[in-house]
Amino acid sequence: MTTESIVILGGSFAGLSAAHYVIRHVLPQLPKKDGTTYAVTLVNPSKDFYWRIAGPRAIVSQELMPSSKYIYPIEPAFAYAKDQFKFVQGTATHVDAAGQTVSVTTPDNQQVQIPYIALVVATGVTTASPLFxxxxxxxxxxxxxxxxxxxxxxxxxxxxxxxxxxxxxxxxxxxxxxxxxxxxxxxxxxxxxxxxxxxxxxxxxxxxxxxxxxxxxxxxxxxxxxxxxxxxxxxxxxxxxxxxxxxxxxxxxxxxxxxxxATGVRPNTSFLPKEWLDNRNRVACDPKTLRVTASPRVYAVGDVGSYTRGGVMDQANALPVALTNLKTDLIAHLSGKEPGPDRHYTADLRESQIVPIGTQKGVGAFGGNKVPSQMVWLIKGRDYMISQLAQATLDGAGYKKEGKWKPEPATAKVGLSSG
Ligand SMILES: Cc1cc2nc3c(=O)[nH]c(=O)nc-3n(C[C@H](O)[C@H](O)[C@H](O)COP(=O)(O)OP(=O)(O)OC[C@H]3O[C@@H](n4cnc5c(N)ncnc54)[C@H](O)[C@@H]3O)c2cc1C
Missing domain, CATH: 3.50.50.60 (FAD/NAD(P)-binding domain)
Known part of the structure; x- marks a missing residue:
């Protein structure tokens, strides 16, 4: 029995969500092939997920924001899928696009080669301050x-x-x-x-x-x-x-x-082929299908992608699009049939940002509407959304259902490529 992998690079907001989505909605729909199983391999430098949103309070006080509230182990969140999920602690250092293989360095300095049948890049960004x-x-x-x-x-x-x-x-x-x-x-x-x-x-x-x-x-x-x-x-x-x-x-x-x-962020893309990147060193992907057009069956999700202005809210719109198109391409590749229709992403550019200012006040807007200070406190100022969303993000709770979508005519026949 051989196992072929959908490899996901990065185990934070986007990568964890992608892993749950693929396990639940892509793997079960792939055509059966004798002697072959399909699985997700998630690569992340840390064994833990960091609730980065709480960063501003976490830097000032262990009492106000204990580390147990913003650091969570990744692997237990995938216990439900143990035969279809493999976690590799390590850092991707190179992608061989022609050979469809990722090189990974593990914490004990071992070099591991991981072949992929589809690749999801979710390596995000590094902040100017190491504290975040x-x-x-x-x-x-x-x-x-x-x-x-x-x-x-x-x-x-x-x-x-x-x-x-x-x-x-x-x-x-x-x-x-x-x-x-x-x-x-x-x-x-x-x-x-x-x-x-x-x-x-x-x-x-x-x-x-x-x-x-x-x-x-x-x-x-x-x-x-x-x-x-x-x-x-x-x-x-x-x-x-x-x-x-x-x-x-x-x-x-x-x-x-x-x-x-706190002046900005830098995308984590130095290990990727240069032709996959745009002029801001983000992963250049089609703004509608989120395919990385430079290489077959490669997709970008989260802040690393050229399609987004960043933030976790946008991921809920983008991630199912990228991964539906991944599924379409992979089914076509494995079955040799014409790919099904594409799913398209549309950026929601309405004024949306919620900003606590201390533990009592805050400002913000959502969907173009101003959010009053008390509401900012209720949504985010209390605990930086940990009680509502941290465990849910780790568990992929928002992706239990595949959701409905409107098919678009296919724009690429990447599924039939020989790559
Ligand atoms: C302090 C702070 C507060 C924020 N607050 C909010 C907020 O309130 N609301 C909001 O919407 N957004 C907020 N953001 C932005 C939000 O954190 C990002 O949108 C989110 O982290 C992006 O998620 P991501 O998974 O795309 O990337 P990241 O969170 O950057 O994660 C990338 C992952 O990939 C891993 N990685 C990096 N390089 C490699 C490699 N070579 N190989 C394998 N893995 C790799 C990283 O270690 C990391 O685990 C905040 C950001 C900061 C810094």
Missing amino acids: TLKADSADFVSQKAAFQKALATAKTVVIGGGGPVAVESAGEIAEVLNGKPGWFASAPKNPKAKVTVVSGDKKLLPILRESISNTAEKYLNRLGADVIYNTKVVGTTIENGKTIVKLSDDKTIEADIYLD
């Missing part, structure tokens, strides 16, 4: 946060680079933990212990939200003792006498006890 990206060992990751919290406890000046949601949420958490919770109607803390400064390269915070919401975000930061500098970028940092000298694009500098870089 779990590399391999979650114990190291938690210790890193403990060291940050120790330094934070005595900090008098904190600078946060960036004006997006990670910067704003982090500034809120840091300012509240240092300066305390203000009175409900206070506009600033009475005796702030620390000066927290957000350096935003843009003319407003939270670029995808309307200006009035961004202004409210600044007001909520101010009440916690955090100020914002606009139209200014952090251009470099140096360490002098235990302080971080933060250099700004207007030639000024700020001396900080702590600098937190």
Whole structure:
């Protein structure tokens, strides 16, 4: 008996969901072939899944956000599919597109070759600050946060680079933990212990939200003792006498006890063939079918894909599309028949972002409608959605059903390729 693998690279929001989806809705529908079984192989550098959404609170306090709430072991979530699921702890280092094989380095430095009949790239992004990206060992990751919290406890000046949601949420958490919770109607803390400064390269915070919401975000930061500098970028940092000298694009500098870089992310794609990437080093995929057009039966899901502006909400729309097309292509490839119709993805570009600012307030919009502060707290500010969604994400609860979709005429006959 031989086992052929649908290989999924990356075991976070997108990769875990893809693995559940393929086990439930793709493997059972593949044509039977004597002597061959099909399975999912999931490759991830860590044995654990990190609930990254809670990152801003996890960096400030182990009491407010214990590691047991944001680190979850991956393998138990697939106990229901043990003959159809294999977990490989390791990092993909190379993909041989012609040979349809992935090279993986394991934590003990073994090189493993994994052949695939279909490949899903879900390797996501690395944040500028290591505090928000779990590399391999979650114990190291938690210790890193403990060291940050120790330094934070005595900090008098904190600078946060960036004006997006990670910067704003982090500034809120840091300012509240240092300066305390203000009175409900206070506009600033009475005796702030620390000066927290957000350096935003843009003319407003939270670029995808309307200006009035961004202004409210600044007001909520101010009440916690955090100020914002606009139209200014952090251009470099140096360490002098235990302080971080933060250099700004207007030639000024700020001396900080702590600098937190929340300026953006870099896609994890350096191991992929260059012809699979776009000019932002994302995996270039067809914006409708999410196929990686450079190679047969390769798909991108999650933040690594060229189709998305990022975030986990978009994955619920995109993932079933990519994996339905994977199923179509694979059935055609294995049966030698014409592929069925395509499924298409449409980006939902309405104003949607929910941003807690400390444990009491927050701003946001959903589906183009403004979300009041209390609702932001209810949805996300309480526990960064852990109680509603963390275990459900790990278990693929949102993908128990395949769901209905409208077939589109097939755009590619990749299923019949000899690759
Ligand atoms: C602090 C913070 C807060 C956020 N809050 C929100 C929020 O509230 N709402 C929201 O919608 N989005 C939020 N986001 C964005 C959200 O976290 C991302 O959209 C999400 O993590 C993307 O999931 P992903 O699975 O595509 O990629 P990632 O989460 O980046 O995961 C990629 C996985 O691939 C693995 N990997 C990397 N390289 C390799 C390799 N070579 N081989 C094998 N595996 C590899 C990684 O280790 C990781 O496990 C936040 C992001 C941050 C940083």
